[in-house]
Amino acid sequence: MIRIKTKKDIAVLREGGHRHAAILRELAAMVKPGITTLELEDRARALIAEEGDRAAFLDYQPYGADRPYPAALCVSVNDEVVHGIPNENNRVLNEGDIVSLDLGLIKKDLITDGAVTVAVGKISPELEKLLETTKKALMAGIKAAKGGKRVGDISSAIELVGVAAGYGIVEELSGHGVGYEVHEDPYVPNYGEPGKGELLKPGMVIAIEPMFNLGTSEIVLDNKDGYTYRTADGSPSAHFEHTILITKGDAEILTA
Numbered sequence: 002m003i004r005i006k007t008k009k010d011i012a013v014l015r016e017g018g019h020r021h022a023a024i025l026r027e028l029a030a031m032v033k034p035g036i037t038t039l040e041l042e043d044r045a046r047a048l049i050a051e052e053g054d055r056a057a058f059l060d061y062q063p064y065g066a067d068r069p070y071p072a073a074l075c076v077s078v079n080d081e082v083v084h085g086i087p088n089e090n091n092r093v094l095n096e097g098d099i100v101s102l103d104l105g106l107i108k109k110d111l112i113t114d115g116a117v118t119v120a121v122g123k124i125s126p127e128l129e130k131l132l133e134t135t136k137k138a139l140m141a142g143i144k145a146a147k148g149g150k151r152v153g154d155i156s157s158a159i160e161l162v163g164v165a166a167g168y169g170i171v172e173e174l175s176g177h178g179v180g181y182e183v184h185e186d187p188y189v190p191n192y193g194e195p196g197k198g199e200l201l202k203p204g205m206v207i208a209i210e211p212m213f214n215l216g217t218s219e220i221v222l223d224n225k226d227g228y229t230y231r232t233a234d235g236s237p238s239a240h241f242e243h244t245i246l247i248t249k250g251d252a253e254i255l256t257a
């Protein structure tokens with residue numbers, strides 16, 4: 002069931018989204034060669050606590066998972082697509098790596114979700130293009146997310162950008178409704194047909210999150226930790242995400 006947010010909830014989501022963006026900006030600015038994923042996790046927890054907010058992913062147990070997620074932040078390095086665990090799997094970031102930082106923030110009981118992928122020091126032009134293109138796909142998806150359009154319009158806009166660049170588009174994971182829960186309806190795949198799927202109505206809040214791989218689209222779940230997804234061929238992967246509000250016209254980016 003798709004839940005439409007009230008005006009009051011939207012005001013809180015705006016406030017939470019603003020804070021979410023500030024936290025993610027600060028974490029992204031910390032990324033440099035030699036920093037560890039645990040330092041990013043610790044800083045994320047401190048920043049979340051500063052305004053009395055909570056981490057949406059910490060102790061969240063998605064449907065089908067064997068245990069709750071053990072960290073506030075997802076930190077996914079190079080071939081890790083999403084859900085890399087920063088504290089249990091503490092690692093040093095090296096020059097030339099790329100790292101995705103994914104945060105879910107609960108402010109006053111409402112959740113915003115967003116991610117960026119950042120370069121660690123200097124990266125190859127090939128990786129620069131991967132980051133640029135994945136971000137471009139997110140913006141294309143947001144541009145297509147107008148009230149009266151359909152989920153497939155978002156999906157196909159994202160897919161077009163990935164296909165044009167020749168990247169593997171992750172199909173097993175997708176965007177989603179968000180706000181009252183971490184994952185709500187509708188699901189927003191990163192591929193699809195224009196004009197198909199759920200109708201986008203003003204007041205819907207969704208997280209759009211393209212994941213593009215330099216190699217094939219295939220991904221594998223780490224069976225030991227139960228969370229980390231990696232590309233099957235070991236190629237690097239990028240991930241960008243915003244929580245947006247559907248309006249009558251252009252969507253409003255809540256996590257901008």
Ligand code: MG
Binds near residue numbers: 114115177208210242
């Ligand atoms: Mg998400």
